Amino acid sequence: xxRPPKKSRQKPSPHPGATVTPAVERSAxxxxxxxxxxxxxxxxxCVALGVSIYLAWISFTHGSLAGCGPESECDRVLQSxxxxxxxxPVSAFAVLVDATTLLATFASVGGAPSAVRAGAxxxxxxxxxxxxxxxxxxxxxxxxxxGICPYCMTAHAAGLVAAVLLWIAFGRATxxxxxxLRPALISAGAALVILVGGQxxxxxxxxxxxxxxxxxxxxxxxxxxxxxxxxxxxxTNPLAVAPPSDSATNPAGTAVPSTNAPRPAYTPDRGPVSxxxxxxxxxxxxxxxxxxxxxxxxxxxxxxxxxxxxxxxCHHCRLLHPLLQEMQRAFxxxxxxxxxxxxxxxxxxxxxxxxxxxxxxxxxxxxxxxxVWRANPARHEAFDDWLMTGPEPPPVDAAVNxxxxxxxxxxxxxxxxxxxVERQLQFDIGIYDVxxxxxxxxxxxLIVGNTISEGVxxxxxxxxxxxxxxxxxxxx
Numbered sequence: 001x002x003r004p005p006k007k008s009r010q011k012p013s014p015h016p017g018a019t020v021t022p023a024v025e026r027s028a029x030x031x032x033x034x035x036x037x038x039x040x041x042x043x044x045x046c047v048a049l050g051v052s053i054y055l056a057w058i059s060f061t062h063g064s065l066a067g068c069g070p071e072s073e074c075d076r077v078l079q080s081x082x083x084x085x086x087x088x089p090v091s092a093f094a095v096l097v098d099a100t101t102l103l104a105t106f107a108s109v110g111g112a113p114s115a116v117r118a119g120a121x122x123x124x125x126x127x128x129x130x131x132x133x134x135x136x137x138x139x140x141x142x143x144x145x146x147g148i149c150p151y152c153m154t155a156h157a158a159g160l161v162a163a164v165l166l167w168i169a170f171g172r173a174t175x176x177x178x179x180x181l182r183p184a185l186i187s188a189g190a191a192l193v194i195l196v197g198g199q200x201x202x203x204x205x206x207x208x209x210x211x212x213x214x215x216x217x218x219x220x221x222x223x224x225x226x227x228x229x230x231x232x233x234x235x236t237n238p239l240a241v242a243p244p245s246d247s248a249t250n251p252a253g254t255a256v257p258s259t260n261a262p263r264p265a266y267t268p269d270r271g272p273v274s275x276x277x278x279x280x281x282x283x284x285x286x287x288x289x290x291x292x293x294x295x296x297x298x299x300x301x302x303x304x305x306x307x308x309x310x311x312x313x314c315h316h317c318r319l320l321h322p323l324l325q326e327m328q329r330a331f332x333x334x335x336x337x338x339x340x341x342x343x344x345x346x347x348x349x350x351x352x353x354x355x356x357x358x359x360x361x362x363x364x365x366x367x368x369x370x371x372v373w374r375a376n377p378a379r380h381e382a383f384d385d386w387l388m389t390g391p392e393p394p395p396v397d398a399a400v401n402x403x404x405x406x407x408x409x410x411x412x413x414x415x416x417x418x419x420x421v422e423r424q425l426q427f428d429i430g431i432y433d434v435x436x437x438x439x440x441x442x443x444x445x446l447i448v449g450n451t452i453s454e455g456v457x458x459x460x461x462x463x464x465x466x467x468x469x470x471x472x473x474x475x476x
Contacts, residue, residue, distance in 0.1 A: 033109050037169040044162035045102045048131075051155035052094040059089035064441055065151060072356040073147035076315065079442060079455055080146045082138070085195060086202050090138070091155075093195075097134075098159065101127030101166070108170065121170050122184045128163040128170075129188035135160045137196055209465065210440055212283060212450045280305050280338070282447050287431055294424065295339045295373040295380050298328045302336035304470050307447040309342040309432055312365035312393050313358055316456045317444040321388040324446075327462045330474045335466070339384070340428040341366035344443065349429050351436045363425075364396050367416065368403050370424055375407040375415035382406060 058065055059078060068074035077083060083090060104127065107120035135156040142148050276290035278300050291300040297308075308324055310317040328337055343362030346352040355362070369387065373380040383406055387393055394402075404412050415421065435445060435452060442454040446462075449469030457465075466472040 034169045035109065037165050038105055038109065041162040041165035041169065042102060042105055044158040044165070045098055045105075048155045048159040048162065049095065049098040049102065051151055051158070052091050052098055055091035055151055055155070056089055056095055059083065059091055061439070064439070067354065068149075068151075074149035074151060075442070077142060077146050077149035077152055079316070081203055082141050082146060082199060085198050090134075090195075094134070094155065094159075097127050097130050101131065105166070124166055124170050126184040126188050128166040129185060130191055131159045131163040132167075133188065133192040134195060135163070137192075208442075208455065209451050209453050210435075212447075212452055282307055282431065283434055284450075286434070287427075289338070289427070291336060291338060295341075295370070295377070295384075296336050297324060297339050297381070298336035299333065300336055302331075302333050304331075304334055304466075304472055305336045305338060306449075306466075306470075307338045307340060307431070309340050309428060309443070309445040309447075311342055311344050311359065311362050311443055312369065312387055313360075313362040314344060314443050315358070315391070316442075318388050318391065319456050320444050320446075321384075323457070323459050323462060326459060327466070330463070331466070331472055334472060340431070341369050341425065342428045342432045342443070342445075343425075348425060349432075351429065351433055351441070358392065361393075361396050365393055365399060366425055367421055368396075368399050370421045371412055371415040371418070372403045372407055374418055374420060375411040379406040 055065075055078070065074050065078070085093065101124055104120045104123040108117055108124050110117075112120070138152065139156050139160075142152065276288070276292070278291040279288055280291050281288045291305060310321070312318075324337055324339075328335055343349055343366040344352055344356070344359040345362035346355045348363035348366070352359075365387065369380070369384065372383045383403060386402055387399060393399065400412075407415070431447075432441075432445065435441065435454075440452065440454055444455070446453040446457070446465070448465045451465065451469050453462075453465060463474055
């Protein structure tokens with residue numbers, strides 16, 4: 001028996017004769033942007049942007065970061081190959097990305113048309129993805145490759161947290177719909193591949209050359225400043241049995257000339273330049289010394305000479321040392337290198353305001369090296385090669401024991417207390433001070449003719465410097 005048709009449960013219209021329309025399914029309400037999260041992200045982006053602007057300015061002007069001395073970890077980071085992308089400081093790209101992302105957050109909300117907000121939000125997510133990827137890359141490099149730069153880490157930390165917050169705020173929002181999310185992610189991924197790939201492929205020069213004429217001081221004369229340093233240098237030799245009796249005098253042994261008097265060449269030892277066996281001048285005659293009376297690589301009678309300023313505790317100096325030896329061997333009796341220690345340690349170097357951890361014993365190493373040369377010049381090269389082997393110097397006690405084994409205990413102690421050691425050390429610092437006060441404080445430094453080179457150089461670059469400035473060309 002057929003069942004009767006079911007009655008419709010549709011409620012009758014309260015108005016007879018009215019047209020009944022089918023029920024329309026309602027869509028879920030749009031998810032708005034969380035403005036509190038966006039505000040926090042903006043503050044963090046401003047922090048990252050400010051630090052990045054400062055880092056970019058330092059990179060373009062070759063200046064020094066506040067609180068970061070030469071060869072400090074932050075200096076090593078900015079001098080490393082990873083600080084640039086095909087010669088352009090990576091901090092400049094950070095400024096561009098941070099600023100663009102920050103501005104886009106304002107166009108992504110508010111009363112702008114839906115299309116404008118959607119486009120701005122895609123830029124925000126593109127920027128946030130770039131900041132996440134690039135920030136993670138550079139943090140990893142600092143942790144595992146070059147060292148920690150507090151400024152860089154501050155910018156990266158602020159940027160990374162801001163990027164995560166922007167993804168939380170805009171990634172979940174559906175007002176307007178995220179129809180441009182995939183293109184933003186693809187674009188960010190491509191940009192990150194170009195950034196990382198370019199840094200892996202391109203190896204920029206880690207040093208730079210400057211004409212000395214551009215660095216000549218305009219303030220107080222260097223001899224005056226070095227002599228002033230001597231007045232507080234009584235206790236700068238921590239290894240000496242007793243402080244030198246005349247360490248508070250002018251290293252030249254004569255009265256310091258007034259600022260209006262003619263400037264004679266500044267020499268570390270008593271006596272006129274004419275009395276030197278092998279006089280050599282640098283910085284347009286400002287400094288003069290006897291190649292027979294300073295540590296050298298090669299022989300002091302060789303025809304051409306250059307000056308190397310280094311620190312035994314300096315990472316880049318240790319990398320350059322074997323290249324300098326190879327360079328000297330390439331020219332044999334045509335080249336000698338004056339090898340002058342210049343410690344990056346505030347205990348004996350007035351240009352250093354705060355000693356970085358790697359240079360804590362730099363003054364001690366410099367005193368030991370000079371004392372070995374003073375005690376027995378023939379054993380100095382063996383000591384230097386031993387002390388400069390490896391990524392960092394051995395403990396001070398080990399260096400002292402090595403020195404004693406090479407020159408003997410009595411000779412070493414006598415030389416260590418010789419006032420010449422402190423005079424020579426302050427003379428070396430005086431040479432460095434000229435470049436330092438001109439914004440050229442990176443180490444090591446190599447003075448070739450009228451050119452100064454800072455940082456690590458390749459052997460080819462060193463040979464080219466000699467050819468360009470001294471006319472020296474190595475024979476095949």
